[in-house]
Amino acid sequence: MTSQIASARAHTNIALIKYWGKKDQQLMLPMNGSLSLTLDHFYTDTTVEFNSIYTEDTFYLDQKKIETTKITPFLDLVRQMNPQAGFARIYSSNHVPNAAGLASSASAFAALALAASTAAGLNLTRRELSRLARRGSGSATRSIYGGFVEWQPGTSDLDSYAIPIDEKVDWDIEMLAVIIDRQQKKISSRTGMQRVVTTSPYYPAWITSTNQDLSAAIQAVKEHNLQLLGQLAESNALRMHALNLSARPPFSYFEPASLVAMEIIEKLRSEGICCYYTLDAGPNVKVICSKAESPQIIRALSTAFTPEQIVEAFPGPGVKLIEC
Amino acid sequence: MTSQIASARAHTNIALIKYWGKKDQQLMLPMNGSLSLTLDHFYTDTTVEFNSIYTEDTFYLDQKKIETTKITPFLDLVRQMNPQAGFARIYSSNHVPNAAGLASSASAFAALALAASTAAGLNLTRRELSRLARRGSGSATRSIYGGFVEWQPGTSDLDSYAIPIDEKVDWDIEMLAVIIDRQQKKISSRTGMQRVVTTSPYYPAWITSTNQDLSAAIQAVKEHNLQLLGQLAESNALRMHALNLSARPPFSYFEPASLVAMEIIEKLRSEGICCYYTLDAGPNVKVICSKAESPQIIRALSTAFTPEQIVEAFPGPGVKLIEC
Incomplete structure (x- = not known):
C-alpha cells in the first residue's frame, strides 16, 4: 500500500436516555445502555489518507492543525487491523449552524471510524464500525446509525455496540x-x-x-x-x-x-x-x-x-x- | 381560667444538614437528623391570649386576619395538655429585612409553642417545647435553641426533638x-x-x-x-x-x-x-x-x-x- 484515501460523513446524536459512567475506561464499556436520536443538522466530514511517505499522523480540524493525542491511539486500532497501514493525514470539518456548543466527539469519531477503516482497506460491518467508534468516544458508538439508536452496554469489546431501533423515523418528531x-x-x-x-x-x-x-x-x-x-x-x-x-x-x-x-x-x-x-x-x-x-x-x-x-x-x- | 396571655420571640434557622422527608406525617418524625444555625436577624413575635369569652380561634399575622387551618390543630395539642384552655387570639409579626422570602414557619411555630403553652399555664421544658414546635413545622423543632442545633430524628413523639450543639457560637461565622x-x-x-x-x-x-x-x-x-x-x-x-x-x-x-x-x-x-x-x-x-x-x-x-x-x-x- 502506498496511498489510500477515503472520506465519510457522520451526524451527531443526542442521548434521550443517557450514558454517564464507564465500567471499563480502556475499552470504553458503559455502565448502562443508552438511547439516542441522530440529528441531520450537525455533522462532521472527515477524510483520511494513509500514505507510506508520511512519518507521523497529522490532523487538521476546520483547516487548523491539531494535536493528535486522541487521534493516534484511535488510528493505532485501525493499524492493528491492517498492519500495512502507515501514518495518516486526517482532514476534518464540523458542520454546525454556529460556532458555539454543538460540535461533538460523537460525529467526529463515527466519521473517523468509517473513513480510516475504509482508507486502510478494511470493509467493516456497521456493528464493527460501532465497536471501533466506541473506542474514540462513547457517544460515537451510536452515531453509526441514523434515527433512534440503542447502545447495548455489553461486557467486553465484542458485545458493546449500537443497534438501530427506528432508522427511518417516519413520524412527527x-x-x-x-x-x-x-x-x-x-x-x-x-x-x-x-x-x-x-x-x-x-x-x-x-x-x-x-x-x-x-x-x-x-x-x-x-x-x-x-x-x-x-x-x-x-x-x-x-x-x-x-x-x-x-x-x-x-x-x-x-x-x-x-x-x-x-x-x-x-x-x-x-x-x-x-x-x-x-x-x-x-x-x-x-x-x-x-x-x-x-x-x-x-x-x-x-x-x-x-x-x-x-x-x-x-x-x-x-x-x-x-x-x- | 378566664384570660391568660403570653408573648414569645423565636428566630428562624437555616439547615446546614437538611431535613427532607418524613417517616411519620402525623407526628412529623423526620427520616434523618439535621443540623441548623439559628439566625439573629429573622424572627417572629407572637402573642397568644386564651380567653373563655372567645368562641373560636382567631389569628392575625402582620395585622391581617388569616385562616386558622394550621394554627387550630396546633393549639389543640396545647389544649390537650390543659383542657381548661379555651379558644385563643393569636397576634404574630414577622421581622424580616424585607418582604421577600425569608419569613419562615420555623420561627412561627417555635414562638407559638412557647407563647401558647405559657398562656395555657403550662411550664414546658425546652425539650418539651421542641417536641411541641415539631408538630407545627419540622424546622420549628430546631428554633427552640440558639446557635448550632441538632434535631435528633427519634422513633416516636417522645424522642424526636432538638438539642443544642453550640449555643453561644463564640467563633467567627x-x-x-x-x-x-x-x-x-x-x-x-x-x-x-x-x-x-x-x-x-x-x-x-x-x-x-x-x-x-x-x-x-x-x-x-x-x-x-x-x-x-x-x-x-x-x-x-x-x-x-x-x-x-x-x-x-x-x-x-x-x-x-x-x-x-x-x-x-x-x-x-x-x-x-x-x-x-x-x-x-x-x-x-x-x-x-x-x-x-x-x-x-x-x-x-x-x-x-x-x-x-x-x-x-x-x-x-x-x-x-x-x-x-
Missing part, C-alpha cells in the same frame, strides 16, 4: 437546540462522569432506574409515543444532572440561561404543548417536540433567546462514505 | 442571605419532600449519606472548622436539590438568579475565600462565611444583586418570652 454560551470552563464529560462513578452515593440507583427508563423509552419509540418518550427523556436527563450535584466535590453544567430555557418549556407544557427538554455535559438545552408545534415553541423561546441561538434539527442518517 | 424573587409559584416543601420520598430512586442513599454528613458536621462545629462545615453544608444542600431533580415528576427550586449567586460564591472560593452556599425549598441562596471575609463577598455579590437583596445575619438566640 423534531428537536430544537437552544445554544447557550458557556461563561466559564466546566468539567469535561469524561472527568465528570468518572467523578460521579467514584463519589456519588446515588450512582447505583441511577443504573437501576436508567435500565428501566431505557426499556420504557424503546417501547415509546416503537409506539411513536412522543409524550411518554419526552417525559422519560427529561426525567432521565435531570437524574443524570442530579448525579453531578451529588458528586464530591459537586459540579453542574446548568447555566442561568439553561434554567430560563427549561422554565419556558415547562410553562409551555403547562399550557398543553407537548415539549420536553434534555441537557448533556454543557449548558445547551435540547427540546423534543412535534413539527406541528415547533413554531409556537420557537416563538416562546424567542422571548429570551436570539434567532441564532435557536436551531431546528430533524432525525438524521447514519455514517456514510462521501466524495472527497 | 456569619451568614449572608441573597434574596431572590420567585418568578412562579413552586411546590411547597411539604409536598416536595413527600414526592421525593415516594418517587426518587436516590432517596435511600440520601439518608445514608446525610447521616454521615451530620456526624461530620457536628464534629466540624465543635472544632470551629468553617471550611469543613461549609463543604459538608454545600454538598448536602446540593444532594437535597438533586433529590428534587430525580423525583417523578421532577421539580426544582433553583431560579436563574440562584445559579448566578452560586457561581459568584464558587468563583470567590477558587480565589481562596472561604465561603459556601446552601439553599432550601426556595430560590434564596444563603452563604456561610467568616465575618472577616464577608465584606469581600458582599462586594462580589453586589455586581449582580442590589443592596436590598443581600442581608447579613449572625448566630441568634433560642425562643424566649417577651413583654407584650
Whole structure:
C-alpha cells in the first residue's frame, strides 16, 4: 500500500436516555445502555489518507492543525487491523449552524471510524464500525446509525455496540437546540462522569432506574409515543444532572440561561404543548417536540433567546462514505 | 381560667444538614437528623391570649386576619395538655429585612409553642417545647435553641426533638442571605419532600449519606472548622436539590438568579475565600462565611444583586418570652 484515501460523513446524536459512567475506561464499556436520536443538522466530514511517505499522523480540524493525542491511539486500532497501514493525514470539518456548543466527539469519531477503516482497506460491518467508534468516544458508538439508536452496554469489546431501533423515523418528531454560551470552563464529560462513578452515593440507583427508563423509552419509540418518550427523556436527563450535584466535590453544567430555557418549556407544557427538554455535559438545552408545534415553541423561546441561538434539527442518517 | 396571655420571640434557622422527608406525617418524625444555625436577624413575635369569652380561634399575622387551618390543630395539642384552655387570639409579626422570602414557619411555630403553652399555664421544658414546635413545622423543632442545633430524628413523639450543639457560637461565622424573587409559584416543601420520598430512586442513599454528613458536621462545629462545615453544608444542600431533580415528576427550586449567586460564591472560593452556599425549598441562596471575609463577598455579590437583596445575619438566640 502506498496511498489510500477515503472520506465519510457522520451526524451527531443526542442521548434521550443517557450514558454517564464507564465500567471499563480502556475499552470504553458503559455502565448502562443508552438511547439516542441522530440529528441531520450537525455533522462532521472527515477524510483520511494513509500514505507510506508520511512519518507521523497529522490532523487538521476546520483547516487548523491539531494535536493528535486522541487521534493516534484511535488510528493505532485501525493499524492493528491492517498492519500495512502507515501514518495518516486526517482532514476534518464540523458542520454546525454556529460556532458555539454543538460540535461533538460523537460525529467526529463515527466519521473517523468509517473513513480510516475504509482508507486502510478494511470493509467493516456497521456493528464493527460501532465497536471501533466506541473506542474514540462513547457517544460515537451510536452515531453509526441514523434515527433512534440503542447502545447495548455489553461486557467486553465484542458485545458493546449500537443497534438501530427506528432508522427511518417516519413520524412527527423534531428537536430544537437552544445554544447557550458557556461563561466559564466546566468539567469535561469524561472527568465528570468518572467523578460521579467514584463519589456519588446515588450512582447505583441511577443504573437501576436508567435500565428501566431505557426499556420504557424503546417501547415509546416503537409506539411513536412522543409524550411518554419526552417525559422519560427529561426525567432521565435531570437524574443524570442530579448525579453531578451529588458528586464530591459537586459540579453542574446548568447555566442561568439553561434554567430560563427549561422554565419556558415547562410553562409551555403547562399550557398543553407537548415539549420536553434534555441537557448533556454543557449548558445547551435540547427540546423534543412535534413539527406541528415547533413554531409556537420557537416563538416562546424567542422571548429570551436570539434567532441564532435557536436551531431546528430533524432525525438524521447514519455514517456514510462521501466524495472527497 | 378566664384570660391568660403570653408573648414569645423565636428566630428562624437555616439547615446546614437538611431535613427532607418524613417517616411519620402525623407526628412529623423526620427520616434523618439535621443540623441548623439559628439566625439573629429573622424572627417572629407572637402573642397568644386564651380567653373563655372567645368562641373560636382567631389569628392575625402582620395585622391581617388569616385562616386558622394550621394554627387550630396546633393549639389543640396545647389544649390537650390543659383542657381548661379555651379558644385563643393569636397576634404574630414577622421581622424580616424585607418582604421577600425569608419569613419562615420555623420561627412561627417555635414562638407559638412557647407563647401558647405559657398562656395555657403550662411550664414546658425546652425539650418539651421542641417536641411541641415539631408538630407545627419540622424546622420549628430546631428554633427552640440558639446557635448550632441538632434535631435528633427519634422513633416516636417522645424522642424526636432538638438539642443544642453550640449555643453561644463564640467563633467567627456569619451568614449572608441573597434574596431572590420567585418568578412562579413552586411546590411547597411539604409536598416536595413527600414526592421525593415516594418517587426518587436516590432517596435511600440520601439518608445514608446525610447521616454521615451530620456526624461530620457536628464534629466540624465543635472544632470551629468553617471550611469543613461549609463543604459538608454545600454538598448536602446540593444532594437535597438533586433529590428534587430525580423525583417523578421532577421539580426544582433553583431560579436563574440562584445559579448566578452560586457561581459568584464558587468563583470567590477558587480565589481562596472561604465561603459556601446552601439553599432550601426556595430560590434564596444563603452563604456561610467568616465575618472577616464577608465584606469581600458582599462586594462580589453586589455586581449582580442590589443592596436590598443581600442581608447579613449572625448566630441568634433560642425562643424566649417577651413583654407584650
